[in-house]
Amino acid sequence: MTTNITGKDLIDLGFEQGRELGAALERVRVLGLEGQALADWVNANKPAPKLKPQVAPEIQFNLEAETEAEEENVAKVRETMDVLMRTPTLRAGAVMPDACPAGPVGTIPVGGVVAAQNAIHPGMHSADICCSVMVTEFEDAQPKDILDAVHKVTHFGPGGRPNGMRYTMSPELYDAFRENSFLNDKKILQAALEHLGTQGDGNHFAYAGTSSANGTTCLVTHHGSRGPGASLYKLGMRAAEAWRKKLSTGVLKQNAWIPADTDEGEAYWQALQLIRKWTKGNHNCLHQAAAQVAGKDVRERFWNEHNFVFRKGDMFYHAKGATPVDTEMLPDTNGTQIVPLNMAEPVLLIRGAVTDRNLGFAPHGAGRNFSRSAHKRALGERSEAEIFAAETQGIDARFYSGNIDTSELPSAYKPAATVRAQMAKFGLADVVDEIVPYGSIMAGDWERDAPWRKKAAAKRAARQTGGPGDG
Incomplete structure (x- = not known):
C-alpha cells in the first residue's frame, strides 16, 4: 500500500531536510502510513536535531599584555577563542601565557586548551x-x-x-x-x-x-x-x-x-x-x-x-x-x-x-x-x-x-x-x-x-x- 505523503508533510511533522528525508519518504509510502500512525513513525525515526553554535562557556585567560604588540596579540587570541568556544561540543577552555593565533578566527590558538564532551576534533x-x-x-x-x-x-x-x-x-x-x-x-x-x-x-x-x-x-x-x-x-x-x-x-x-x-x-x-x-x-x-x-x-x-x-x-x-x-x-x-x-x-x-x-x-x-x-x-x-x-x-x-x-x-x-x-x-x-x-x-x-x-x-x-x- 502506498500513500501520497510528501516531503513537506514529513517536515511539518518535525523531520528535518537532509539526506535522510528521501529514504524516510519512500519508507512511509511503502508502509502506507497516515494520520497518527505517520506522526508516531516520524517521531520515532526522525534524526536528532542538528547541533548549532552554543553560547560560549567561560574561558580562563592566563595571558596578559605588557606591550603594544602583546595587546594586539591578546586581542586576536581572545577574538578567536570567543568564536571557537561556540562549538557545541566544548565545555571549558583556557589560554596559556604563550598563546598566539594559529589560523582564521575561530581556530584554536597555539597555547589553547579546550575540553570537548564525547568528541575528538582533529583540527x-x-x-x-x-x-x-x-x-x-x-x-x-x-x-x-x-x-x-x-x-x-x-x-x-x-x-x-x-x-x-x-x-x-x-x-x-x-x-x-x-x-x-x-x-x-x-x-x-x-x-x-x-x-x-x-x-x-x-x-x-x-x-x-x-x-x-x-x-x-x-x-x-x-x-x-x-x-x-x-x-x-x-x-x-x-x-x-x-x-x-x-x-x-x-x-x-x-x-x-x-x-x-x-x-x-x-x-x-x-x-x-x-x-x-x-x-x-x-x-x-x-x-x-x-x-x-x-x-x-x-x-x-x-x-x-x-x-x-x-x-x-x-x-x-x-x-x-x-x-x-x-x-x-x-x-x-x-x-x-x-x-x-x-x-x-x-x-x-x-x-x-x-x-x-x-x-x-x-x-x-x-x-x-x-x-x-x-x-x-x-x-x-x-x-x-x-x-x-x-x-x-x-x-x-x-x-x-x-x-x-x-x-x-x-x-x-x-x-x-x-x-x-x-x-x-x-x-x-x-x-x-x-x-x-x-x-x-x-x-x-x-x-x-x-x-x-x-x-x-x-x-x-x-x-x-x-x-x-x-x-
Whole structure:
C-alpha cells in the first residue's frame, strides 16, 4: 500500500531536510502510513536535531599584555577563542601565557586548551600531532660532546631517511598500524618507516645543556609525528567533516569533530595512541643513538607531548601547544614536564596541579607576538650574519641546512621572562629545574636550497638571458 505523503508533510511533522528525508519518504509510502500512525513513525525515526553554535562557556585567560604588540596579540587570541568556544561540543577552555593565533578566527590558538564532551576534533590537535619533548640526563658527559653526537645521528628538513640510513620501527607497532582503519594507509605506512629518526623543520630542535639542580649534561629534542601524523590529520579532518555535515549546522569547518562513541571515533582514538607510541619512539631512537655515539651512560629519560588529545571519562582535552601537568595525563614521566623557551634560554622542568584556571595544563614554550614574516621584516637592514651573531652570543647555535633562519632566533619569540612570570602569577606550574643552554641544532632555512627553488631560479635566469634553461 502506498500513500501520497510528501516531503513537506514529513517536515511539518518535525523531520528535518537532509539526506535522510528521501529514504524516510519512500519508507512511509511503502508502509502506507497516515494520520497518527505517520506522526508516531516520524517521531520515532526522525534524526536528532542538528547541533548549532552554543553560547560560549567561560574561558580562563592566563595571558596578559605588557606591550603594544602583546595587546594586539591578546586581542586576536581572545577574538578567536570567543568564536571557537561556540562549538557545541566544548565545555571549558583556557589560554596559556604563550598563546598566539594559529589560523582564521575561530581556530584554536597555539597555547589553547579546550575540553570537548564525547568528541575528538582533529583540527584542535592540528597536523603536528603529538609534538613533544624528550630529555635524557647523562651520568658523565660534556654538552659539546652530546650536541656533536646528536648532530651526527639526527636529520632535519623535509622527507625521510634513505635506505641504509633508517632506524628500525618496531614490528609490533607496524602491525598495529596495519590493523587500524585510519593508519592502514600506504602513504602512512611508508612514512612510518622512512621518517623515524627525523625532526622536520620550523621550531623543532636538538638542544644540549646543563641541569642547574644536578650539574649534569642533558639532551633535549623537540618534534612531532612527522609524515604519519600529518597524513592521519588529513584523514581525521575528512571523517570529521562528514560528521559535521550530518550532526551540525553553522559550525566552522576547522572545528568539525568525530563522535568518540562511534566505531570511527574509537578507531581514530586508537590511531592517536599509536601515533603517540611512534612519536615517542622517534625521540627515543635519536637519544639512544646519540648516547651510543658519545659513549655515555644514561641516568634518566622522560618525555611529554604538548600537541595532543587527552581523555578523562567522556571529556577529551585538546591541547594545541599546551603542556599537561595533570598526573592522570602523564603515563610517561614522574610528573616532571618539559617547557622549552628559545635557544638562548634554559629549558624549564616544571610540576603543577590541576586548578580551575589551568584545566590541568601549563605553557608549552614561549609563543610569538608576530608571524615569522612580520618578525623578519622588523629586523631591518642588518645582515643575517650580524643578527645571528648578536642573538646567539655565548651559545653553540647550529642550523642543519647551513642556512640561518632568523624566524627561529630568540627575538622571534615572546620574552621568556614574561612567560615565566605569568606562569607563576596564574599558578599554572612551578619550575623545579632548568637546563641551561650550551647549544642547539635546528633545521634552518632549508627551502633556500630546495631543488624546486633552484630549478625555478634557473628558469628565471634562462628567460632573462634567452637560454633554454634547466628543463
